[in-house]
Amino acid sequence: MPIHLTFYDGVNCIGGNKFLLEADDTAILLDFGTNFGAEALFFDEFLRPRSITGLCDLLDLGLLPPLRGIYRQDFELPERAWWERMRSRSLYRELEVHGVLLTHAHVDHSGYISFLERSIPVYTSLTTAVIAKAMQDTTHGGFDRETCYITPREIKDGLLQTTHYKKVPYEQRRYVIMDVGQIQSCVADFWARPGSSRAMNCCPLEACCTAEVQVGNLLIKRWPVDHSIPGAGAFGIKTSGGWVIYTGDLRLHGSRAAETRAFMQEAARLEPLGLICEGTHPETKTPVTEDEVFAHVAEAVRRANGLVIADFGPRNIERLLSFLRAARETGRRLAVTLKDAYLLEALHAAGEPNVPNPLEDEGFAFYVEAKARREVWEKFLIERYQEHCRERVVTAGDVSRNQGDYVLCFSYYDLHELIDIQPGSGSYIYSSSEAFNEEMHMDLDRLRNWIKHFNLQLVGDPGDRQGRGREPGFHASGHIHGAGLIELVETVKPKVLIPIHSEDRSFFERHFTGKVKLLFPSPGERVELDRDLF
């Protein structure tokens, strides 16, 4: 039987992966992420899609594919007959899906799960589930942030509104965990615990005993891979027409490169028909490795006088651990925000390798910012830390008095804290990706103003709009480089190669034309894979 793949998003661009695989009377989604670039065509930080109209804004603007039957019914405004309007769209269809395969917890792969019907199971790793839950618990509201549990909506005065928190609990989504045989009670407790005052109607995590699971008539396999967030995986889908492999995001230059190579070998043994393969940075010749980043970061912390600020991507735990090691080696503590502490505790409970328990580890301090109101999860952490390790709970005043004692994990959104800390001197280590659009450049311009105002030294300068003045070695990409992609494709040897999450078609044409059948689907295009055709 043929396999049909529809690439609703995530082709000819970076992120927003939303692919549909249909074979053997089973339909599954391969990621269902937010496309930030497409959203930015219509929205910004202040002009947001309206939650009161549910799916309408996103469907109307084409940010969500018009697939009737897969979305939350409590996000529909029936009297406006939006679905009737959607019928005229070329991509409109009625559809039932049997599950979502979630490769990792980056929002460009997971964000729009928020809009899916709650009963659709999400197949992923334990770490990905835990990160997604921690993100939702610690992020303020947002109807596009309901990847793990939903806040039920009701119609009032013709518009969708959240039901009062005392009346209706959160309703949890169904997550099926593919990399552990049993869910430990501490993780089950974390999963069941709401982050705010609303109660949780928990749907316990379901564990598979093996890295394989049957979804409808399809067998699904998952392999762990190296990426810039823990818990990332690639999937294989066994259909009657052959195997299809989906890489998600991966790389070969982090501490788990061996996992990516093991995935390549095992995928090759399946002699797959199709390989859906990321190609974010094929132009990179020699990638900066995480080991090199650690060496640069450690040297910068050693040289610093006064305060050190470490700015790196959220949930890049490998980078956080590099800064922890650098802080330890120089007799400093790594001061993390409560959000980071919450995530670290959850990852430690989930058994994520190398993640220490911040409560027990003397290397951590907990930075408590001044706030008028705190959520339940924040109060829970502060109370515990004050009870167990009061000397490691620090405020801006504590850091201000002892600036040489800390490496502070801050990012752009924590910059106000500098006004309260009043750094006398010190280093701001920028260990994050370069700006790749105008908004990011404007944020970087503002960041430079803050750094200058407080007489800090910028280390790891990402450079100006032309890349001038760039200080390399302070950031390692999460994505596989050109030679790695060649190794991947030549190892797996698919019949058909489908590049996604990429803006560089020419790399694939140059290297693989004549070796494999190359498919470059357009957004929304439905392609048929049939072994007999290739």
Ligand SMILES: [Zn+2]
């Ligand atoms: Zn990613």
